[in-house]
Amino acid sequence: MTDNHASHGRKRPTGRRTGDSGTRDAILDAALGLFAEAGYDGASVRAIAARADVDPALIRHFFRDKDTLFATAVADRTTIPQRLAASFEGSPDTLGHRFADTYLRLWEEPETRPILLALVRSSTTSAHAAQMLWETLGSQLNASESATHDDQMRRLALAASHLFGLAFARHVVRLPPLVAADHDTLVEQVAPVIQTYLT
Amino acid sequence: MTDNHASHGRKRPTGRRTGDSGTRDAILDAALGLFAEAGYDGASVRAIAARADVDPALIRHFFRDKDTLFATAVADRTTIPQRLAASFEGSPDTLGHRFADTYLRLWEEPETRPILLALVRSSTTSAHAAQMLWETLGSQLNASESATHDDQMRRLALAASHLFGLAFARHVVRLPPLVAADHDTLVEQVAPVIQTYLT
DNA sequence: TGAAGAGTTCCTCAGCTGTAGAGTTCTTTC
DNA sequence: GAAAGAACTCTACAGCTGAGGAACTCTTCA
Structure with a gap:
């Protein structure tokens, strides 16, 4: 199977991208969406990464762990x-x-x-x-x-x-x-x- | 670790027990309790079996799959x-x-x-x-x-x-x-x- | 120019999940 | 008393989970 994190993209180059990728925000959007649909337990880190079209390790990089990701996603921008x-x-x-x-x-x-x-x-x-x-x-x-x-x-x-x-x-x-x-x-x-x- | 399904009991004899063990009811009780505490996803078949002090395979034996167990546990005896x-x-x-x-x-x-x-x-x-x-x-x-x-x-x-x-x-x-x-x-x-x- | 660090990839780990099969012992039926 | 089946055990599998580490590349700043 070798899902390779992103459903369609194939073998992306390693290393930092040039310019300003909106990766962090993409993760937050995907996370909020999946948490809304499936709840905390139902939304896996890997599934969130896949929806954001991003490597799962990036989630760990930006938000230490799943709990922090959840808290950030729901609390960050709400009024x-x-x-x-x-x-x-x-x-x-x-x-x-x-x-x-x-x-x-x-x-x-x-x-x-x-x-x-x-x-x-x-x-x-x-x-x-x-x-x-x-x-x-x-x-x-x-x-x-x-x-x-x-x-x-x-x-x-x-x-x-x-x-x-x-x-x-x-x-x-x-x-x-x-x-x-x-x-x-x-x-x-x-x-x-x-x-x-x-x- | 070798949890061996039941937390305390060690190496129970194989084969059918003599007499009328309330195994099926014990499973239903444990299942309802765990489903109530943790929800469908949060209550694992193994955890239910452990609470009922029973081998996990017995759940499959009595109730084919987890879904049937859930349905039976919540619907069986309610008015x-x-x-x-x-x-x-x-x-x-x-x-x-x-x-x-x-x-x-x-x-x-x-x-x-x-x-x-x-x-x-x-x-x-x-x-x-x-x-x-x-x-x-x-x-x-x-x-x-x-x-x-x-x-x-x-x-x-x-x-x-x-x-x-x-x-x-x-x-x-x-x-x-x-x-x-x-x-x-x-x-x-x-x-x-x-x-x-x-x- | 060079060093520090942020963004990115892949690979690995231990643990848990639901399901499944095969073998053993007791109970029931004929 | 023998055959059928129900209750019970252990072991296995394939898949997923959250977490973590190593390496690579680009950007920023001294």
């Missing part, structure tokens, strides 16, 4: 916590709608979607990934100054878990009724509930 | 769909409470809990497991005759996904505010929302 926090600013009357809209939109956009999928797919078997998921999606829960009492904390967590369950059912398990619905319809239907939990 | 369906019978006024209570209780009981954990932990990477999860937890969605319109189907799915998200956050990600709360408090707080969705 998810900031966007969630930002949705809390504004009139309390429409907070439920803003929060639901922001939260669910993160699962639709091509930049943030693979990050969330990677976190979720990995979180079920890796406690480390579960914690990262929580820190990413639940950060506004710690940040929110209004949530000082146990009951308020719990209500916030209920709101977040509702939205999370919705996203999970829609994008991971792919529940037909939820896949069929469009974003705005879902936001509209969920917003009142979130509003109730949060206020 | 989850029935219990969920049963919660739909009774006064419509308290449907939300009954459904939430039944649903969340399934995650607490030692008989059903590992089944759900195994399904969830496996569903994120295996489409097959995701479908089984959906058939298990969403069966009442298909069954319910009242849900003929798209909107009603979606509302049912929203209710289910809310409860699922809550259970996931509580038992898999282990969100502190949700772990701290006790079952009845959660049911009480969630029931009105479920009731709204369902009616």
